[in-house]
Amino acid sequence: MVSEAEISEYLLGWRVVRETKQSHNSLKTAEKFSHYEAYDLNEVERKIAAAALKLVFEIGEPGISATEAVEKVCSRDFVLLSQKAGARVSRVCNSLLSGFGPLDPLIEAENIEEISLSGIGEPVRIFIAGKGWAESGLVFTSEACVYHLVNKISATTGSSRRLTLSTPILNSFLPNGSRLHAVSGQISSKLTFTLRKFRAVPFTLSNLVENKTISTMAVDFLRGAVASGLSMVIAGNTGSGKTTLLNAVLSTLPSQERFVMVEDVSEISLPQHEHKIRLLADTNAGVTLNQLVYESLRMRPDRLVVSEIRNEEEVRAFSNALLSGPGKSCFATFHANSAQEALNRLHLLGFREFDLDSIGLIVVQKRFGNGSAEKRRVTEIAAVKDGKAVIIFRYSALVDGLALTSSGKTFIRGFTE
Numbered sequence: 099m100v101s102e103a104e105i106s107e108y109l110l111g112w113r114v115v116r117e118t119k120q121s122h123n124s125l126k127t128a129e130k131f132s133h134y135e136a137y138d139l140n141e142v143e144r145k146i147a148a149a150a151l152k153l154v155f156e157i158g159e160p161g162i163s164a165t166e167a168v169e170k171v172c173s174r175d176f177v178l179l180s181q182k183a184g185a186r187v188s189r190v191c192n193s194l195l196s197g198f199g200p201l202d203p204l205i206e207a208e209n210i211e212e213i214s215l216s217g218i219g220e221p222v223r224i225f226i227a228g229k230g231w232a233e234s235g236l237v238f239t240s241e242a243c244v245y246h247l248v249n250k251i252s253a254t255t256g257s258s259r260r261l262t263l264s265t266p267i268l269n270s271f272l273p274n275g276s277r278l279h280a281v282s283g284q285i286s287s288k289l290t291f292t293l294r295k296f297r298a299v300p301f302t303l304s305n306l307v308e309n310k311t312i313s314t315m316a317v318d319f320l321r322g323a324v325a326s327g328l329s330m331v332i333a334g335n336t337g338s339g340k341t342t343l344l345n346a347v348l349s350t351l352p353s354q355e356r357f358v359m360v361e362d363v364s365e366i367s368l369p370q371h372e373h374k375i376r377l378l379a380d381t382n383a384g385v386t387l388n389q390l391v392y393e394s395l396r397m398r399p400d401r402l403v404v405s406e407i408r409n410e411e412e413v414r415a416f417s418n419a420l421l422s423g424p425g426k427s428c429f430a431t432f433h434a435n436s437a438q439e440a441l442n443r444l445h446l447l448g449f450r451e452f453d454l455d456s457i458g459l460i461v462v463q464k465r466f467g468n469g470s471a472e473k474r475r476v477t478e479i480a481a482v483k484d485g486k487a488v489i490i491f492r493y494s495a496l497v498d499g500l501a502l503t504s505s506g507k508t509f510i511r512g513f514t515e
Contacts, residue, residue, distance in 0.1 A: 111240025
């Protein structure tokens with residue numbers, strides 16, 4: 099039978115702190131702490147929470163609610179809690195039982211884009227939209243608690259993936275599409291995880307025009323290009339918004355078309371498209387992204403979407419899909435800082451030079467600056483001709499936007515004729 103000590107280690111292995119080491123951070127302490135006011139339990143409240151959770155586990159389903167368990171423990175142990183304190187303990191217990199405990203307020207906060215743990219005893223760091231990285235008010239004190247939470251997140255989607263001693267790397271996701279990556283201390287200096295969140299309602303191309311990620315003229319060009327059947331690779335650096343842009347581009351395509359999405363973790367969001375199939379790689383089950391790309395060709399897709407191509411096998415599979423696969427076009431994301439660099443890297447990874455033209459378009463989006471000055475911009479849109487990048491639109495820092503190049507004018511004139 100589970101003990102209160104075990105419950106404290108697995109479920110309550112975290113603390114809320116009002117002050118952090120990062121005194122120079124631009125965020126006020128009150129703002130950092132605001133996410134955790136409802137989770138700041140004192141020692142008496144933590145003991146009650148552990149006892150209440152033990153009672154819930156002992157009774158089992160259908161059992162009693164967390165609130166009833168807290169009341170029973172207080173009555174049994176002759177502890178008088180204020181109404182506010184009782185509600186706080188019950189709320190934390192409910193969160194630990196039905197949610198992700200102390201991560202819930204960070205996952206629910208719309209302005210937080212990323213949640214990162216750099217080790218036990220370190221403040222969990224959060225990336226706040228428009229403000230950059232900051233230390234949160236949460237500190238994990240138990241490795242068992244972190245293992246429990248990341249594996250609980252992975253299990254919510256029915257995945258068999260777990261972070262264990264034998265599998266020290268975990269790639270998984272939440273039901274809402276947020277991406278989880280965790281690494282144990284076996285191959286890292288510390289137990290770490292990163293949770294990258296995705297919007298419940300994906301950005302549209304109009305939204306990206308509004309925040310100056312891309313220009314109206316470039317959007318009009320992309321709409322016409324993908325509608326006509328040109329395939330596309332979206333390249334960029336880490337966190338630049340490649341998947342966001344891909345989702346926005348795909349949302350412009352007819353909803354009656356058949357989409358097959360091949361991913362490591364669920365990131366592509368097409369809520370308006372009903373005729374779609376999502377294939378997820380699972381290395382634990384021996385199912386690779388490369389294998390799924392080949393399998394997708396038997397599903398008669400109009401559009402094939404590969405979340406990210408990274409190695410030689412995946413590049414070759416994507417190349418074969420472009421040349422013989424879907425009825426209309428293929429899409430993928432890739433790490434590169436320019437269109438020509440993307441072509442060079444794809445070639446080095448096994449994409450035959452005389453087949454590069456099958457890509458059609460390469461769109462490059464980059465992340466600049468940091469903190470409140472950080473911005474994401476499409477920096478190049480290029481056609482592929484004779485295995486070389488022909489730049490159609492290029493980012494200009496002077497206007498903080500895309501400008502049509504002379505070669506782009508020639509290309510568009512020939513494209514529309």
